[in-house]
Amino acid sequence: xxxxxxxxxxxxxxxxxxxxxxxxxxxxxxxxxxxxxxxxxxxxxxxxxxxxxxxxxxxxxxxxxxxxxxxxxxxxxxxxxxxxxxxxxxxxxxxxxxxxxxxxxxxxxxxxxxxxxxxxxxxxxxxxxxxxxxxxxxxxxxxxxxxxxxxxxxxxxxxxxxxxxxxxxxxxxxxxxxxxxxxxxxxxxxxxxxxxxxxxxxxxxxxxxxxxxxxxxxxxxxxxxxxxxxxxx
Amino acid sequence: xxxxxxxxxxxxxxxxxxxxxxxxxxxxxxxxxxxxxxxxxxxxxxxxxxxxxxxxxxxxxxxxxxxxxxxxxxxxxxxxxxxxxxxxxxxxxxxxxxxxxxxxxxxxxxxxxxxxxxxxxxxxxxxxxxxxxxxxxxxxxxxxxxxxxxxxxxxxxxxxxxxxxxxxxxxxxxxxxxxxxxxxxxxxxxxxxxxxxxxxxxxxxxxxxxxxxxxxxxxxxxxxxxxxxxxxxxxxxxxxxxxxxxxxxxxxxxxxxxxxxxxxxxxxxxxxxxxxxxxxxxxx
Numbered sequence: 001x002x003x004x005x006x007x008x009x010x011x012x013x014x015x016x017x018x019x020x021x022x023x024x025x026x027x028x029x030x031x032x033x034x035x036x037x038x039x040x041x042x043x044x045x046x047x048x049x050x051x052x053x054x055x056x057x058x059x060x061x062x063x064x065x066x067x068x069x070x071x072x073x074x075x076x077x078x079x080x081x082x083x084x085x086x087x088x089x090x091x092x093x094x095x096x097x098x099x100x101x102x103x104x105x106x107x108x109x110x111x112x113x114x115x116x117x118x119x120x121x122x123x124x125x126x127x128x129x130x131x132x133x134x135x136x137x138x139x140x141x142x143x144x145x146x147x148x149x150x151x152x153x154x155x156x157x158x159x160x161x162x163x164x165x166x167x168x169x170x171x172x173x174x175x176x177x178x179x180x181x182x183x184x185x186x187x188x189x190x191x192x193x194x195x196x197x198x199x200x201x202x203x204x205x206x207x208x209x210x211x212x213x214x215x216x217x218x219x220x221x222x223x224x225x226x227x228x229x230x231x232x233x
Numbered sequence: 234x235x236x237x238x239x240x241x242x243x244x245x246x247x248x249x250x251x252x253x254x255x256x257x258x259x260x261x262x263x264x265x266x267x268x269x270x271x272x273x274x275x276x277x278x279x280x281x282x283x284x285x286x287x288x289x290x291x292x293x294x295x296x297x298x299x300x301x302x303x304x305x306x307x308x309x310x311x312x313x314x315x316x317x318x319x320x321x322x323x324x325x326x327x328x329x330x331x332x333x334x335x336x337x338x339x340x341x342x343x344x345x346x347x348x349x350x351x352x353x354x355x356x357x358x359x360x361x362x363x364x365x366x367x368x369x370x371x372x373x374x375x376x377x378x379x380x381x382x383x384x385x386x387x388x389x390x391x392x393x394x395x396x397x398x399x400x401x402x403x404x405x406x407x408x409x410x411x412x413x414x415x416x417x418x419x420x421x422x423x424x425x426x427x428x429x430x431x432x433x434x435x436x437x438x439x440x441x442x443x444x445x446x447x448x449x450x451x452x453x454x455x456x457x458x459x460x461x462x463x464x465x466x467x468x469x470x471x472x473x474x475x476x477x478x479x480x481x482x483x484x485x486x487x488x489x490x491x492x493x494x495x496x497x498x499x500x501x502x503x504x505x506x507x508x509x510x511x512x513x514x515x516x517x
Contacts, residue, residue, distance in 0.1 A: 077304060112308075203328065
């Protein structure tokens with residue numbers, strides 16, 4: 001199943017939850033949650049697939065103030081397996097409550113640092129054996145990193161001020177490579193044309209997709225043409 | 234042996250980090266002559282305040298002999314800022330699965346030539362293995378690393394040649410700096426491991442790393458004579474005896490004598506004399 005690009009989904013609030021549900025389905029997770037902190041707005045934006053009871057409880061008890069999956073994961077550049085947070089007293093507090101609402105304490109939080117002091121967290125959970133979790137984790141973590149940045153960039157750019165700052169800034173090389181993709185060349189061809197390794201082509205394409213808030217290369221090409229970063233091929 | 238220190242566990246490793254900042258001051262300030270800020274013998278910049286991850290290598294005596302710093306390329310990092318000259322004004326690559334590594338350094342004074350443990354080559358390879366395995370476990374696929382030409386050559390000779398470079402080589406201090414691309418694939422890790430002949434796990438648990446790091450303090454002269462009091466006549470006598478001992482038996486006799494006269498000095502003095510006579514002798 002292909003995940004649908006966030007910006008193509010209708011509606012403003014529900015599309016984020018819809019996206020998180022798709023992430024769960026594609027990566028075999030029970031639940032997914034996103035929280036983003038934007039310094040220009042000074043607030044935390046949250047989107048979750050959890051049920052309303054837990055959402056209500058979480059808000060009523062201000063658990064966001066102590067939730068270690070946010071406050072501790074903020075200090076890591078790598079995804080933080082919740083196993084690393086177990087020793088924190090706040091972990092016990094939040095997850096004892098979560099347990100009462102039928103939520104598992106096995107999960108991972110992926111921190112995303114944006115360029116303007118903005119920071120986002122994509123958390124996913126799965127109730128399964130430790131062994132199964134370890135395997136699943138290794139299998140999906142790279143893709144989940146991409147999902148985390150995609151979600152974060154979309155939430156942050158929906159704010160007018162930060163959106164203006166986030167204008168896609170492609171390098172000459174990235175634009176050049178996208179232009180060749182638009183002209184129908186394969187990654188291998190492009191590597192040969194530009195005398196660079198095809199892995200370099202891939203790295204630049206990954207970067208271009210992220211800068212253009214796109215999940216796939218065709219979407220990135222479409223958007224680059226739309227904003228005039230490359231020609232029509 | 235490698236320890237990974239990040240914002241979650243750095244409170245446990247402040248002494249280790251200090252030793253790493255001192256190593257960085259020697260490497261980047263003195264040897265490479267980069268324009269870095271050194272205070273109190275430590276090289277620390279604003280990116281160290283952003284909770285980066287450090288991958289740190291110890292030699293088997295517990296000294297910090299190698300280190301590197303990693304940051305996400307989605308947020309603030311050096312190529313987007315202070316190293317922008319390398320990119321010639323172009324915006325940097327931004328990707329969730331690409332990390333930037335900077336301040337890659339090894340202790341050329343302490344490490345030896347050749348390929349054995351505690352050699353420059355071994356420490357470099359071990360640090361690379363640790364960095365790549367840590368990044369791979371985080372789902373990262375590539376690393377863009379800012380290095381000097383000497384380090385670039387070391388990588389090429391260690392079965393870990395960069396697959397490409399971004400931007401250009403720019404003059405920096407006594408040398409120059411460039412940005413190389415390295416993938417975090419099983420193939421690269423395997424080839425590094427084969428080259429360096431390292432098959433075992435390179436990572437230390439937090440407790441193991443602390444024990445190794447702290448073990449070296451115990452053999453220093455400070456512990457042998459922590460109070461810095463002048464040595465007593467009796468202590469001097471033992472130190473002289475230890476100095477002149479030529480065989481194992483003679484050393485054994487001195488130790489026996491210390492034991493026999495142990496009511497003549499404090500338990501601390503006794504421990505110091507028995508456990509580190511050589512360090513003690515050095516002090517005398």
